[in-house]
Amino acid sequence: MGALDKRLEALLQDRKAKNRFRSLKEYNTSTSSELVDFSSNDYLSLTSSSELRQEYLKRLAASPHILGSTGSRLLSGGTSAHSALESRFSSFFDSPAALLFNSGWDANVSFFGTVPQSSDWVVYDELVHASVHSGMRASRVRPERRIPFRHNDPDALREVLLRIRRKEDAGPSSSTKQEGVIFLALESLYSMDGDLACLPAFLDVMDEVVPRDRQCVVLDEAHSTGVYGSGGRGVGHAIGEAGDGRVGVRLMTFGKAVGSSGAVLLCSPVIRSFLINFARPLIFSTAIPHSTLISLECAWDLLQSTDGDQRRDKLMSLSSNFHALVRPILARTPRSTLSLPPAAAAPFASARQRHPTLPADPFSPIIGLLTPRPHALSAFLLERGLVVRPVVPPTVPPGGERVRICLRADMGMEVVERLVKALEAWADQERAGGVGRGTAGVQQVQLRGRL
Ligand SMILES: Cc1ncc(COP(=O)(O)O)c(C=O)c1O
Incomplete structure (x- = not known):
């Protein structure tokens, strides 16, 4: 065993001793x-x-594009089929704009890694997905401005927000003070506890403490896409907070109830354009393949039926x-x-x-x-x-x-x-x-x- 393998093996043994060892099981x-x-x-x-399978195979056979997208979305991978699906999603989910990603992981890492800036705060439920953490770590937001609160507890959110406001008030005088955006990261349905976020209460707490133009509520609907709301439009839509509502950004993923893979971020046209310019997982990766786009069109016909x-x-x-x-x-x-x-x-x-x-x-x-x-x-x-x-x-x-x-x-x-x-x-x-x-x-x- 070479030096590298020895070192890695020792780390794996340590993990085993802690009962945390992972292996692939089929x-x-x-x-x-x-x-x-x-x-x-x-x-x-x-x-x-079987209906979905038949429909998918039929449309795949009739498609002018088969399988791969051939390049990044910014190069040969950007096709009218990608734009058409984004248009469908933005009208279906009642969103000003939509941007496809290869996975929910990529979407969260892209958003949290690039959109929040050093003057901003990211406040998050302690149980949000690992991809949000990876995004935050890659961002310009310093660790002390990334603050968790107790799971699904609006009072705990209020405490954190009030603390932030007090810190801001104690900072430099208001004429020079730069008040950033306060991002709130939530999931609609938590993947491990299986509980639904008290979304309306969280939004009310945000309104109590943070002026509307400083809020950016980001709702990860990975586990609720297709499952909740009319036609599976998700929880944000079901409670009337999509579109002009208070949930500014929604993530819908396709690898769970939708039975495919990939994700769409529902956001403003400016956020969409910003991500196309700065989000490395989007810029430097091959776009969603045509076979997947076709499966998504078929899946959405079914979800709406x-x-x-x-x-x-x-x-x-x-x-x-x-x-x-x-x-x-x-x-x-x-x-x-x-x-x-x-x-x-x-x-x-x-x-x-x-x-x-x-x-x-x-x-x-x-x-x-x-x-x-x-x-x-x-x-x-x-x-x-x-x-x-x-x-x-x-x-x-x-x-x-x-x-x-x-x-x-x-x-x-x-x-x-x-x-x-x-x-x-x-x-x-x-x-x-x-x-x-x-x-x-x-x-x-x-x-x-x-x-
Ligand atoms: C809450 C949540 N967000 C994001 C993701 C990542 O989505 P994807 O599997 O499409 O990468 C997952 C995946 O498990 C998830 O549970």
């Missing part, structure tokens, strides 16, 4: 397999839709049933063995006055189940044919170890029941073995409605 979860996949982000089951509505309804009903079944089991299981992360009880409360059709407590296709022994639980479930992945630090904060369960629209209720029975068997086994005993707690899991 499971055959195709329809012919015995295994049921509860880890895929394919929430609407579009990747296995009755089939799309039926899939969204089915998903929400599975989630409702899962919660109804798991609630009594969690109620008699020590919290330290298995529990749900706390979720805001009514995330859209203030927006419901203006939008009465919004559900009080919406369902989510993602369920994070906290356990100190996620690997053991995952192995137990796998023995029963259920693929549920463990999630450990650094993906989640220490103490937030869990298994992450994702529901999909085409799952039968019987497999959801199988999963719940297996979870019950594991909880009973843990209790009998005395592992993970702690303060008994009763989970208050409320039934939630479709958004």
